[in-house]
Amino acid sequence: MTTLKILLDENIPTTVLWWLITEGHDVLMVRDVGLSGRSDEALNAYLHRERRVLITLDLDFSDPIKLPVGNGRIVLHPDVTDGELIRRMLRHFFARGLPRPGELYVVQPDGIARYDNPALP
Known part of the structure; x- marks a missing residue:
């Protein structure tokens, strides 16, 4: 897994922060x-x-x-606030080799949607 520079929004549980750090990512909170x-x-x-x-x-x-989009964004389904479910969703997401720079993803419990960045050629 590639190490990512991540910024977690205020609405993400701190348990996710600690999990991402233990996974080797460079993580800051808003x-x-x-x-x-x-x-x-x-x-x-x-x-x-x-x-x-x-x-x-x-x-x-x-x-x-x-x-x-810039460097990339991962938007989690807004009904998902449970830290363990967020970790499972992100684990599945990262296992697929995502994210790719400059792309936008909406991650839900039942799948991942990728949206092209109209600012990229």
Whole structure:
């Protein structure tokens, strides 16, 4: 598995943070970088600047037109808030060799949808 630079949104349980760290990823939480309560645009600008992949439950980030994807985003189905289920979903996602840079994924308990980034050639 490739090591990822990840930013976890405020809505992701801290149990997921610790699991991702033990898996070898470079993980920060939104609150750790002073972005709690800031706009989606400010968060997206940080992601671009720091080349991090966002993991969030916020469906606003599933619109690549409103918020350019940049380094990549993983949007989890918003009804999923259980840390163990999120870990299982991400484990399955990573086992498939995902994410790929610049792509947007919506991950649900029953599957993964990939959306092309219209900003890429």
